[in-house]
Amino acid sequence: MSTDLSLFLLSIRGTLARHSGSGTQNFITRQRARLPISPRQNPSVTSAIWCMFRWKRRKKGAGEFLILDTWNSMDGLNNFFANPTVQEQAGQIFAQRDPVVWAAVDGFVSYHIPAPSGINDRFVTTARGTVKNMDEARKLHNSAIVKTLGKARKAGNLSHESYFRMAAPGSPEAMEWFGVDVWSRPDEMMGYYEDADFLAGFNEMFTAEAITAVWVHPKGEWAEW
Numbered sequence: 001m002s003t004d005l006s007l008f009l010l011s012i013r014g015t016l017a018r019h020s021g022s023g024t025q026n027f028i029t030r031q032r033a034r035l036p037i038s039p040r041q042n043p044s045v046t047s048a049i050w051c052m053f054r055w056k057r058r059k060k061g062a063g064e065f066l067i068l069d070t071w072n073s074m075d076g077l078n079n080f081f082a083n084p085t086v087q088e089q090a091g092q093i094f095a096q097r098d099p100v101v102w103a104a105v106d107g108f109v110s111y112h113i114p115a116p117s118g119i120n121d122r123f124v125t126t127a128r129g130t131v132k133n134m135d136e137a138r139k140l141h142n143s144a145i146v147k148t149l150g151k152a153r154k155a156g157n158l159s160h161e162s163y164f165r166m167a168a169p170g171s172p173e174a175m176e177w178f179g180v181d182v183w184s185r186p187d188e189m190m191g192y193y194e195d196a197d198f199l200a201g202f203n204e205m206f207t208a209e210a211i212t213a214v215w216v217h218p219k220g221e222w223a224e225w
Contacts, residue, residue, distance in 0.1 A: 007104065009163050010069040010077060011126075011178065012090075014097030050124050050215035065094075066126070066215050068180070074166075077101065102163035102178045105134075109142045111149070112159040119156075119184045122217060125193075127179040127202075129210030137177065137205045144201025148192070155192040156185035177205070186214065 131137035165174040183189040
């Protein structure tokens with residue numbers, strides 16, 4: 001029995017096919033319950049649902065949803081989503097969607113910090129962009145993250161993870177980076193992302209400006225694990 005562990009992140013960002021509210025929540029929950037193959041019986045470790053965080057006076061991005069699934073087998077992931085019924089139900093949930101599989105890359109700093117007791121709010125930030133050079137991106141990324149870890153923690157940061165897009169077999173190494181941070185306080189979080197020490201590394205990593213977004217868990221009970 002192999003003791004090696006590889007985790008893969010599936011991100012599905014898109015616009016829902018139905019209006020927001022309890023109707024959407026109930027529809028998605030029913031659809032996930034009717035899946036012909038339960039992801040929990042496959043190598044799906046976690047599945048979390050997030051919606052675009054609506055800042056005051058900001059409507060851009062409202063109505064977007066993000067699903068983050070962690071898998072420990074690419075074969076299991078591919079077999080699950082190859083099922084025609086799964087594809088059909090995904091089409092009923094999203095008006096448009098962008099599914100991407102990501103994998104962690106050695107050498108990029110990641111961390112998880114326990115939350116203090118009673119701090120229960122969670123906000124997720126995502127950043128996505130194509131790096132200029134893998135080795136240089138690693139140095140810039142790690143320098144910025146290590147140098148500002150104390151500031152991030154004081155601002156309510158709980159975790160930081162780095163991934164790169166999975167390249168098809170036989171294809172060149174993918175250069176698209178995906179960062180996922182978890183926070184407990186959104187206002188202080190934005191102050192951290194404007195920090196000069198953080199921006200000095202982050203802004204120099206990419207060929208163009210990274211695509212960023214802030215997400216919050218939607219209200220109600222959703223089918224997650």
